[in-house]
Amino acid sequence: MASVTPDFDAVVIGAGFSGMYMLKALRDKLGLKVRVIEAGETVGGTWYWNRYPGARCDSDSYIYCYTFDKQLLREWEWSERYPQQPEILRYLEHVAKRHDLKRDIQFNTRVTGGAFDEATNLWTVETDDGAKVTARYLIAAVGSLSDTNIPSFKGMGDFKGQIYHTSRFPKEGVDFTAKRVAVVGTGATAVQAIPEIAQQAKHLTVFQRTANYCVPARNGKVDPELVKARKDDYDGIVERIRDSFFGQEHYFIPRSALDDTPEQREEEFDKRWDAGGFAFWLSNYQDMFFSQEANDFCADYIQRKIRATVKDPEVAEMLIPKGHAYGTKRQPLDTNYYETFNKDNVLLVDAATYGGIEAITKKGIRAGGRDYEVDIIVLATGFDALTGPIKALHLKGRGGAALEAAWSDGPHTYLGISVAGFPNLFTITGPQSPSVLTNMPVAIEQHVEWVTDCIDAMQKAGKTTIEATPEAQDEWGAHVNEVVSMTLLPGANSWYMSANIEGKPRAFLPYLGPEGMGGYRRKCDEVAANGYEGFTLA
Numbered sequence: 001m002a003s004v005t006p007d008f009d010a011v012v013i014g015a016g017f018s019g020m021y022m023l024k025a026l027r028d029k030l031g032l033k034v035r036v037i038e039a040g041e042t043v044g045g046t047w048y049w050n051r052y053p054g055a056r057c058d059s060d061s062y063i064y065c066y067t068f069d070k071q072l073l074r075e076w077e078w079s080e081r082y083p084q085q086p087e088i089l090r091y092l093e094h095v096a097k098r099h100d101l102k103r104d105i106q107f108n109t110r111v112t113g114g115a116f117d118e119a120t121n122l123w124t125v126e127t128d129d130g131a132k133v134t135a136r137y138l139i140a141a142v143g144s145l146s147d148t149n150i151p152s153f154k155g156m157g158d159f160k161g162q163i164y165h166t167s168r169f170p171k172e173g174v175d176f177t178a179k180r181v182a183v184v185g186t187g188a189t190a191v192q193a194i195p196e197i198a199q200q201a202k203h204l205t206v207f208q209r210t211a212n213y214c215v216p217a218r219n220g221k222v223d224p225e226l227v228k229a230r231k232d233d234y235d236g237i238v239e240r241i242r243d244s245f246f247g248q249e250h251y252f253i254p255r256s257a258l259d260d261t262p263e264q265r266e267e268e269f270d271k272r273w274d275a276g277g278f279a280f281w282l283s284n285y286q287d288m289f290f291s292q293e294a295n296d297f298c299a300d301y302i303q304r305k306i307r308a309t310v311k312d313p314e315v316a317e318m319l320i321p322k323g324h325a326y327g328t329k330r331q332p333l334d335t336n337y338y339e340t341f342n343k344d345n346v347l348l349v350d351a352a353t354y355g356g357i358e359a360i361t362k363k364g365i366r367a368g369g370r371d372y373e374v375d376i377i378v379l380a381t382g383f384d385a386l387t388g389p390i391k392a393l394h395l396k397g398r399g400g401a402a403l404e405a406a407w408s409d410g411p412h413t414y415l416g417i418s419v420a421g422f423p424n425l426f427t428i429t430g431p432q433s434p435s436v437l438t439n440m441p442v443a444i445e446q447h448v449e450w451v452t453d454c455i456d457a458m459q460k461a462g463k464t465t466i467e468a469t470p471e472a473q474d475e476w477g478a479h480v481n482e483v484v485s486m487t488l489l490p491g492a493n494s495w496y497m498s499a500n501i502e503g504k505p506r507a508f509l510p511y512l513g514p515e516g517m518g519g520y521r522r523k524c525d526e527v528a529a530n531g532y533e534g535f536t537l538a
């Protein structure tokens with residue numbers, strides 16, 4: 001075996017929440033030589049790219065932050081319950097400065113390929129500036145929702161106005177004043193953007209392929225007494241969210257929805273509806289995700305809310321989901337979303353009622369045989385989730401095998417952090433890990449800390465490679481699918497199920513463990529304690 005000194009101990013791809021902390025941990029805790037490669041011009045990842053109107057966090061700010069820096073946790077003041085994108089970006093810039101991260105980050109550079117060399121046991125990483133660097137460890141911190149999905153509508157190039165995707169919005173913003181605007185999509189992003197755009201635009205047409213169940217965000221200033229109480233209890237909060245199911249302080253009602261009377265159920269639903277945020281979704285009856293009958297009670301409650309809010313009964317019916325159970329798609333949080341459809345300048349075009357998008361024309365959008373003339377098209381059409389950003393790195397493992405080929409029928413991983421045949425590659429919040437089903441920073445910190453401990457243990461034991469065994473990977477994949485098959489989630493055409501993009505093989509992308517994030521953390525710790533069970537170390 002040739003012994004070659006790599007350019008870096010580790011290359012980290014991406015400088016969002018995960019890449020920033022990965023750099024901090026490997027460099028400042030283990031003393032490694034680390035290079036972060038980031039396509040954007042600064043740190044922030046998701047919060048750098050997603051600058052559409054209304055972009056804000058859907059998790060409560062007091063837990064949507066790093067917990068590794070206890071002092072910062074106490075010092076930082078969030079202005080609202082769910083801060084807007086610029087405020088989160090400011091926070092991440094502050095973290096970068098406080099921990100002197102930027103000196104090891106190469107900005108404005110995109111990774112275009114990576115190959116594992118079996119002769120040297122090193123990764124060679126290629127970038128769009130034509131450079132190549134070598135590293136012992138390769139860490140994909142590329143985010144779960146960063147590979148933009150731009151549908152290939154017929155005639156897209158013909159449109160004479162402007163087309164923007166929400167995750168690639170111009171930095172200087174877009175002035176919608178006196179414009180006729182189309183928004184395509186009604187996912188969590190569109191639900192935030194639509195009320196904002198409708199306030200400015202002369203006219204807004206919303207193209208809906210699938211209706212969503214939205215619940216109120218109830219954003220606002222947080223009571224200073226509560227802010228103080230939380231700061232005083234941060235150790236307790238951190239312990240609770242790390243051990244929780246969803247990385248949030250939300251807990252299921254420990255009984256079936258069928259055990260309660262209609263009055264009791266209504267009271268429980270009201271409490272969660274009034275609390276706002278993810279309470280209705282993540283702290284509801286424990287059988288809501290398992291029993292269609294229990295789920296129907298939740299769905300019925302929201303349907304009544306939609307009918308009570310939207311004045312035109314025909315529009316209300318279009319806004320009520322028909323084909324999937326409540327909560328089986330990511331919960332959008334709304335601020336005046338349903339109310340927006342009461343405005344005279346807002347029109348809803350529903351694929352089921354009026355037909356889907358046929359083409360983009362010179363002057364707008366053709367759907368259901370009708371032309372809708374607009375000046376600006378906003379595509380809120382989401383992402384090639386979880387697998388997309390990692391496949392886009394064009395990685396080659398042992399024997400030159402391409403990751404795209406290995407995942408041609410969906411993701412195959414061990415613990416969602418490692419891929420058989422790709423030694424020393426770690427995927428932070430990768431497919432088949434809890435990732436997007438949790439409050440992201442909790443999942444990110446768990447992965448970063450586990451990887452750091454793993455590399456530390458390898459160095460101490462004089463090991464140079466770690467890789468998942470194919471058997472452990474197969475078992476993990478079977479487990480991921482077995483657990484989710486007990487729930488209602490596979491019944492929805494969601495991005496969780498890879499169903500948002502034509503031709504993407506249907507597979508459940510994250511990991512919904514029987515004990516959630518807390519249980520997954522215990523499993524990863526157990527694997528490490530058992531000498532990295534399921535991995536081969538050499």
Ligand code: NAP
Pocket residue numbers: 055056057058059145151184185186187188189190192208209210330357380381382383436493495499500
């Ligand atoms: P999304 O949930 O995938 O929604 C995309 C929308 O575009 C859906 O309504 C989809 O319809 C529609 N669409 C996609 N392709 C289409 C096509 N070819 N023709 C017509 N319509 C099409 O994407 P997103 O709203 O950007 O949200 C993605 C995720 O990002 C969220 O679920 C959430 O996890 C995250 N997010 C987080 C925050 C936050 O916390 N601050 C905010 C926004 C988003 P179908 O439903 O039929 O596929």
